[in-house]
Amino acid sequence: MFMDYWRFFLLLWIPPILLTTSTDIRKRDVQKYSDWRQLWYSNAEEFARAEGSAGENNTVTNVTVQLGATAYLHCHIRTSGDRTLAGTEPVSWVRRRDWHILSSGMFTYTNDERFQILHAEGSDDWTLQIKYVQKRDNGTYACQVSSSTGTISHFVNLQIVVPEATIQGGSGEHHVDVGSVIDLVCIIEKSPTPPQYVFWFHNNHMINYDTARGGISVETTPGVRTQSRLTIRDTNDADSGNYTCSASNTEPASIYVFVSEGDNVDAILMRKSSSGSITKDFLLLFLAFLSTSLR
Numbered sequence: 001m002f003m004d005y006w007r008f009f010l011l012l013w014i015p016p017i018l019l020t021t022s023t024d025i026r027k028r029d030v031q032k033y034s035d036w037r038q039l040w041y042s043n044a045e046e047f048a049r050a051e052g053s054a055g056e057n058n059t060v061t062n063v064t065v066q067l068g069a070t071a072y073l074h075c076h077i078r079t080s081g082d083r084t085l086a087g088t089e090p091v092s093w094v095r096r097r098d099w100h101i102l103s104s105g106m107f108t109y110t111n112d113e114r115f116q117i118l119h120a121e122g123s124d125d126w127t128l129q130i131k132y133v134q135k136r137d138n139g140t141y142a143c144q145v146s147s148s149t150g151t152i153s154h155f156v157n158l159q160i161v162v163p164e165a166t167i168q169g170g171s172g173e174h175h176v177d178v179g180s181v182i183d184l185v186c187i188i189e190k191s192p193t194p195p196q197y198v199f200w201f202h203n204n205h206m207i208n209y210d211t212a213r214g215g216i217s218v219e220t221t222p223g224v225r226t227q228s229r230l231t232i233r234d235t236n237d238a239d240s241g242n243y244t245c246s247a248s249n250t251e252p253a254s255i256y257v258f259v260s261e262g263d264n265v266d267a268i269l270m271r272k273s274s275s276g277s278i279t280k281d282f283l284l285l286f287l288a289f290l291s292t293s294l295r
Contacts (some may be wrong), residue, residue, distance in 0.1 A: 060155045065133050066163065066192050068249045072118075073128040073156040075143030089146045093117070093127040096140040096155075102128065133160050163191035165245050165253040173256045180253035182232040182257055186245030187225055195247035201229045203241040235259045 040271065065071040077091055083247050090105035101109050103117050114232040118127040130137055143154040168185040176182055188195055198220050200207045207230070215233035226247070232239055240259045 058155070060157065062157045062159065064159045064161060064192055066249060067135065067160055071130040071133050071137070071158055071191075073130070073141055073143075073158065075126045075128070075154045075156070076124050077126060077143075077145055077152075077154075081269075091143060091145045093128045094142045094144060095140055109217065112294075121288075128156075130158075135157075135160055135162070161190045163195065163247065163250040164189050165247055165250045167245055167253045167255045168253070173258065175258045175260070176235055176263050178236055178259055180235055182230070182235055182239060182243075182259075184230045184243055184245075184255065184257075186228045186230070186247075186253060188228075188247050188250055189225055191224075191226065191250070194226050195250060198226065198228040198245065198247045199269055200228070201242075201244040201246065201268055202239075204244075 011191060061074070062072060063071060073093075075091065075093070092104045093102040094100070095102055102115055103109060106117050106119060108115055108117060114131040114133075116129045116131075118129050119125065126143060128141060128143070138160040139156060141156045141158060143156070145152050165186055165188050168187065173182070174182075184200075186198065186200075188198070200217075207216065207218075209218060217231045218228060219231075220228040228245060228247075230243070230245075237259055240257060242254055242256050244252050244254040
C-alpha cells in the first residue's frame with residue numbers, strides 16, 4: 001500500500017521536473033545557438049539583415065569618434081510588455097572582435113578602466129562609455145539581453161578616426177624669392193570636432209607672431225576642414241627652413257621653404273645637398289653647366 005502511494009507521488013512530481021529542465025536546456029541552447037550563429041557573418045549589418053525576420057530588435061548604429069576622445073555607445077532596452085526584460089536578466093556588452101564580455105548589468109569585467117557603464121535607475125538606456133579611445137577600440141560592440149524568445153542584440157559599429165594635417169602644395173618643399181611672401185595653408189581633415197589649437201613651428205621653434213620683425217600672421221578657420229594660413233611678408237634668408245603645422249590629436253605636417261634670389265645654381269646646390277639626394281633634374285642641370293664651361 002505504501003509503495004503504491006510512493007509511485008503515485010513520483011508520477012506527479014517527475015513530469016514537472018522534466019518539463020522545467022528541458023525548458024531551461026532549450027533556452028540555453030537557443031542562446032548559445034544565437035551567439036555562435038553571429039560568427040558566421042563578417043559584420044553586424046549582415047547578421048542584422050539575416051536575422052531581421054526574427055524581429056525588429058537587432059539594430060545597428062554607427063558611431064564615429066576622434067582618437068583620444070570619449071565614446072558613448074547607447075543601448076536602449078524596452079522593459080514594457082516582457083517580464084524577462086523588466087530587470088531579472090542583466091544587460092551585457094560584448095566586444096565582437098574577441099567576444100570579450102565587457103559588462104553585465106552595472107559590473108564591468110575588464111581591467112581596462114577606460115570602460116564604464118552609465119545607467120540611471122528606471123532608464124532604458126545602458127550606455128557603454130570608453131574614455132580616451134585608441135585605434136584598437138575600433139570595431140563592433142554588441143549589447144545583449146536574454147528574453148523569453150531568445151537573445152536580443154543591439155550592435156554599435158565604433159569607428160575611430162585620426163585627424164590628418166596636410167600643407168597645400170605638398171611636394172615637400174616650397175621656393176620663394178627674397179622680399180616676397182611666404183603663404184602656407186594647412187588643412188586638418190577627418191576631425192569630427194575642430195581642433196582646439198593649431199600651432200606653426202619654424203625649425204622646431206614655435207612661431208611668435210608678436211616679434212619686432214613684424215609681417216607674420218596666422219588665420220585659422222575651424223570647420224569640417226579646418227584651415228590655418230601662415231603668412232610671412234618681406235622674406236629674407238633667415239626665413240628659410242622647415243615649417244610645421246601641428247594641431248591637437250593630429251600628426252603634424254611639414255614643408256621646407258627655400259628663400260633665395262632667383263633660380264640660380266647656388267640655390268639649387270644648397271637645396272639638393274640639404275635634402276641629401278641627387279635627382280635627375282639636378283644631373284641634367286649639372287651636365288648642362290659643365291658643357292657650357294668646357295666650351
